[in-house]
Amino acid sequence: MSFARILGTGGYLPEKVLTNADLEKMVDTSDEWIRTRTGIEERHIAADGETACDLAEHAARRAIEAANLQTSDIDLIIVATTTPDRVFPSTACLLQKRLDIHGCAAFDVQAVCTGFVYALGIAEKFIKTDSCRNALVVGTETLSRVVDWTDRDTCVLFGDGAGAVVLGVDEKVGIRSTHLHADGQYDDLLTVPVGISQGFDLVKEGKAFVQMRGNEVFRMAVNTLGRICDETLAANNLEKTDIDWLIPHQANIRIISAMARKLGMSMERVVVTVQTHGNTSAASIPLALDCAVRDGRIKRGETLLMEGFGGGFTWGSVLLDY
Ligand code: ACO
Secondary structure (H helix, E strand, O other), X not given: OOEEEEEEXXXXXXXXXXXXXXXXXXXXXXHHXXXXXXXXXXXXXXXXXXXXXXXXXXXXXXXXXXXXXOHHHOOEEEEEOOOOOOOOOOHHHHHHHHOOOOOOEEEEEOOHHHHHHHHHHHHHHHHHOOOOOEEEXXXXXXXXXXXXXXXHHHHOOEOXXXXXXXXXXXXXXXXXXXXXXXXXXXXXXXXXXXXXXXXXXXXXXXXXXXXXXXXXXXXXXXXXHXXXXXXXXXXXXXXHHHOOEEEEOOOOHHHHHHHHHHOOOOHHHEOOOHHHHOEOHXXXXXXXXXXXXXXXXXXXXXXXXXXXXXXOOEEEEEXXXX
């Protein structure tokens, strides 16, 4: 039996840092409000002309190097993004070209902040069914491009970045289970309500912006993520104490702390990057993973629970042995 195992991780953040103090000069907000309500202190913002594919390329090259592989070893590319470079080709195809890889399947997944969890779940199925050997799975976002920088309700929350993993085939268990869900009835609570076939004029005018009913999203996120933790543990016949590390989507420190409490985990066992990354949507989980792998906190053989929640609503989890 084949299993999918993480061989290497990579991450990339754009150079420009936007602090809460910078935001105080742009909208009616305060460092104190942002810190206490969200946990965010600063976030990275892509430079003019820097695209989701640019960020993805850096993260992907780092993940391939960490896996001790060459780009030519990659035989599947999945990119999770809500902010693709173009309508088409997919960002995965653009990335494939950058990496000089030819012929393997490459496609994008759009599940907003749960995108990376979705992409990992799909890649795992390819590996387990012997449809590929080394999958490059990337989450990359330039969410700053769809943020209204005059709207204090949303502009303080988001940042740009990319994270990647290479998933390879192994006889030893890596990914134990993935759990993917969605319920489209909540489309109005968290949305950019325009696109190509609807409201395209606003896109052309640069007025395609994130709209969020924050309180309702917050409540749904806490309840739904609590349920998915239970579902994941039950599916694997595990106790809360069997989890070594929680790697949550980084939207709000209060949601992350609520999940740690639910799992009875001390915050030392939770990877938190929201303070310096903000909410990077599909990039947040692989970026957090990469940080904790590179600084030596996460070690081979440890059991990780990743969980995400985002627009759609979409939500999901991955349980794996690193
Ligand atoms: N600075 C100062 N005050 C502000 C700001 C700001 N940046 N933003 C809002 N306020 C004010 C509001 O106007 C309100 O004022 P009022 O009481 O006079 O009306 C007050 O602060 C409280 O606002 P709330 O919205 O109730 O604040 P809340 O504690 O809910 O925090 C937040 C807002 C941070 C957005 C929170 O609701 C949240 O994190 N929601 C979930 C976000 C999330 O999980 N997203 C998931 C995925 S994201 C994706 O998929 C793209």
